[in-house]
Amino acid sequence: MPENIRRYSKLLIAIHWSTAVLVLIAYLVSVGGHSVRAHAPVLHFACGLAVLALVLPRLIARLAGGAPPALASGGPRLVLAAKLGHAALYFLLVAVPLTGWYAASRLGVPINLYGLHIPAIAAAVRGRIGPVSEIHQVGGNLILILAGLHAAMGLWHQFVYRDRTLERMQPF
Numbered sequence: 001m002p003e004n005i006r007r008y009s010k011l012l013i014a015i016h017w018s019t020a021v022l023v024l025i026a027y028l029v030s031v032g033g034h035s036v037r038a039h040a041p042v043l044h045f046a047c048g049l050a051v052l053a054l055v056l057p058r059l060i061a062r063l064a065g066g067a068p069p070a071l072a073s074g075g076p077r078l079v080l081a082a083k084l085g086h087a088a089l090y091f092l093l094v095a096v097p098l099t100g101w102y103a104a105s106r107l108g109v110p111i112n113l114y115g116l117h118i119p120a121i122a123a124a125v126r127g128r129i130g131p132v133s134e135i136h137q138v139g140g141n142l143i144l145i146l147a148g149l150h151a152a153m154g155l156w157h158q159f160v161y162r163d164r165t166l167e168r169m170q171p172f
């Protein structure tokens, strides 16, 4: 067991946990088609767009050396699986909010975040808006499932390999 673990930078830790909370809230307050047109889910939009806004600073902080090298406790295949899992989460952190933004624009629902008006990224249509809405919903569910598996792997590392993985991302 390593004595001195290298932790993620404070900025990456702050963004990691804020993103996790924002994704969870966005998911819990999400609503489907008809009700979106009738009552725009402002909190859903705000949390989802905040998730998107945090991706770029997160990637910059990583490139600037804020992430420690991967722990090799589970062998090279598990290191590769963790890298692919993290990449998939990053992909969803961009794709889910973007498809949601597109869906809201197609539905013609104004995105007014407590006074801050966010422009539409597509022309509004009447009736059905096409597959983007389903893609967004599937992506929204997928991100929760993947994050659950990711959290389970983190716990597995911590308590089975005893490599102190969780401490690398511990806020305090």
Ligand code: HEM
Residues within 6 Å of the ligand: 022, 023, 026, 027, 030, 031, 032, 033, 034, 036, 044, 045, 047, 048, 049, 051, 096, 097, 098, 099, 100, 101, 102, 103, 104, 107, 109, 111, 133, 136, 137, 140, 141, 143
């Ligand atoms: C990580 C962020 C997000 C997650 C996890 C997420 C998740 C979801 C889920 C699960 C649904 C389906 C709800 C249901 O049918 O009961 C949904 C619907 C929706 N979301 Fe998101 N969402 C996110 C971000 C966003 C953003 C940023 C926007 C817009 C700015 C947005 C706009 C919408 C719209 C318009 C719908 C309704 C689509 C339809 O039924 O046609 N979402 N979202």
Ligand code: HEM
Residues within 6 Å of the ligand: 012, 016, 019, 020, 023, 024, 062, 067, 070, 071, 082, 086, 087, 089, 090, 093, 143, 147, 150, 151, 152, 154, 155, 165, 166, 167, 168, 169
């Ligand atoms: C929506 C929820 C979550 C998302 C999107 C997410 C995403 C990520 C990503 C992309 C990384 C790679 C490092 C980085 O670039 O920041 C990471 C690392 C990590 N996450 Fe999460 N995470 C979520 C929830 C959780 C939860 C609930 C736990 C609790 C067990 C957790 C524990 C960790 C740990 C310990 C690491 C560091 C792994 C290592 O040392 O390589 N995450 N997470």
